[in-house]
Amino acid sequence: MQRRGSTTRRVLAVTVLAIAAPMAEASAQADSAAAAAAGTITATDLRLRIGALAHDSMRGRATPSPELDKAARHIARQFEEFGLRPADGDSYLQEYPLTASRAGTPGRQMLAIDGPGGGAIDTTDYIAVPGGRGQAAGPLVISTPGRAAPPTGAIALVRVRSEDTRGALESIRGLLEGGAIGVLLAIDGPDDYFAGIRRFYGRERLSVGVPEELGAPIALVRAGALPEELRTALAAGRGTNAYEATLRTQAEFREERAFNTIGWIEGSDPDLRGEFVVFTAHMDHVGVGRPVGGDSIYNGADDDASGTAAIVELAEAFASLETPPRRSLVFMTVSGEERGLLGSGWYAENPLFPLGATIANLNIDMIGRNWQDTVVAIGRDESTLGTALEETMIEHPELGLEMIDDPWPDENFYFRSDHYNFARKGVPILFFFTGTHEDYHGPNDEADRILYDKTARITRLIFHLGRQVADADDPPAWDPAAYRRVVEGRGR
Structure with a gap:
């Protein structure tokens, strides 16, 4: 009996090894492909993208404005070039109506x-x-x-x-x-x-x-x-x-319109591709304002050309993968954030992908200034996305980033960027942010003040996190107390 059992164990061990070896090899290949894709996110690319969005010719990308429309269409062309699918029929642009009013x-x-x-x-x-x-x-x-x-x-x-x-x-x-x-x-x-x-x-x-x-x-x-x-x-x-x-x-009224730009990559798992991870940033800023030192163009390089450029880099990186993550990925640059989260608010009421199947929103708003190696992820105590982020940082020490809690709770930043319109609909969120500064909403928020290496490392972090969330067996789960506070509106 003892001898037969020993033989059986050897056969089982060989079988397990025969199965595990290809799986380990496939995992290593996937990790290698992901590393190569993350490597396409560079400080040089970000410098070019932010420089274009925050150029004086864009006149601060106010909502609404011809320059903001130009930015939306430029990003749409990039999504098409990368091979992303258009989200709204055959268009990457989601148009929504606006009313301008004054007393x-x-x-x-x-x-x-x-x-x-x-x-x-x-x-x-x-x-x-x-x-x-x-x-x-x-x-x-x-x-x-x-x-x-x-x-x-x-x-x-x-x-x-x-x-x-x-x-x-x-x-x-x-x-x-x-x-x-x-x-x-x-x-x-x-x-x-x-x-x-x-x-x-x-x-x-x-x-x-x-x-x-x-x-x-x-x-x-x-x-x-x-x-x-x-x-x-x-x-x-x-x-x-x-x-x-x-x-x-x-009162005076004027009808206007603006665009969100949205492209997506279908997931590779037939059972999970109907679930979505959404990446967002706002492409608008405050336009032309009161001159300061003779400069009246409020360029918005950090706020939020930095996040917008990160979205474009993420789209390119994920599109370069031969095998996409298991779940589908949505890349969205919204307008109207500076005027009251208007574009993301419209999307939340008129989603192109079901919000009930949207398992996470990773929002990026102002990641280009202040500390060299520190980033804040607001909302990480609200769901298991926080745990996934911690695991991602441990797995990628090469990024050299430190995650800290929100040091400005009195500023209520949680309610001031586009993730909030997803959170209030029940979507777990993380909001990546490196804080305001002396150039916030001023004409000196220009491209030459961005810390490009840090911005690239934060964008790579979001790439690795997004891949982990999209590939996980289970979707992120809310903390019950946070869900009651944010989604049900109890105890805010």
Whole structure:
């Protein structure tokens, strides 16, 4: 019996070796191919790509602008040259509608309050809210949204503390649907805060979609400009029948459009190619602005030509592999990030690949400045993508990179780049970032200030991580507490 068992074990060992040897050889070949593909990501290539995107001729790639369209089409040509598939039918460009709006000229607006101490309100003390337009005259009724019936046939006056401005603006629709013929939001806060609100609404604003008109005049007013008796009643939350108001606002709308550029590589595993790893960066910046030292072009080399160039390098590197990873890969450069995450927001609502089958989003925004060897991956404590990243860094010490936690939690960067539109839809994310600097959103964010070797090493890290995630047997998993906070909106 003992002798027969020994023979059986030898046969099994030979069989295992016969199976394992080709597998090990295949794995080694795959690793060698991956190393060669990662080697195509170079500082020289990044210098050329960033230099082109951040050149003065691109005029800061504002959304919308002819220069941003030029960038989108240039990237599309690169994707086609690499052999990526177009994501939207036969096009690499996903077009989406925009509405540009502004409050209109002060001469076409008016606010007057009739009653004790009343009169015309100076135009410097109020500003129209785009979306509302027209004229209304009637009783001025102090209202608290959500706590009482809206004032039918009256102009609603709502006290707004500075920290509640966003919520108050969101309550406007409820007041109008309840019968208010106009809305006046009284900002109760420091004068400099109201001045900031005026600047914000005085600029042209962009929103995704077709123009939305609320059918009634709406304005923000400095609480200190109201008649004293009305101001006292408003602060106390008590009603008064002593005042009427006339409110006229005028808004200007313009329809625009912008593009996201998207290409993809189908996965090699028939069972997993229906799942997707999405790489993103934003190709827009803030355009032409106030001159500083005679320079008015805000080039956006780090923000985010660095991330955009990394996406193009990643697409080229993965396309060079003879055998793609098991899952499919999507490469996306979005527009409108600087105007409120507009392009990624549109994609999140109109995805070209199912978000339920999108297992990860690796977002790259500003990886070209500050420390020589340090990078932040925001969101790595939210899912097992963080563990995969740690494993990747251990496997690739040649990159010489150190990963640190977000040292700027008070800046809320998590909510300020395109990964957020994926995370809120339930897609695990990592956001690669090396921080802001003295040239952030300034005309000195130019290509000659980028640390190209570091940018190349970070891009190679993302290549290796993306390959690992795409080849893994199991998709990344959320931390339950993070999922409740980010996706379900509980405990943010």
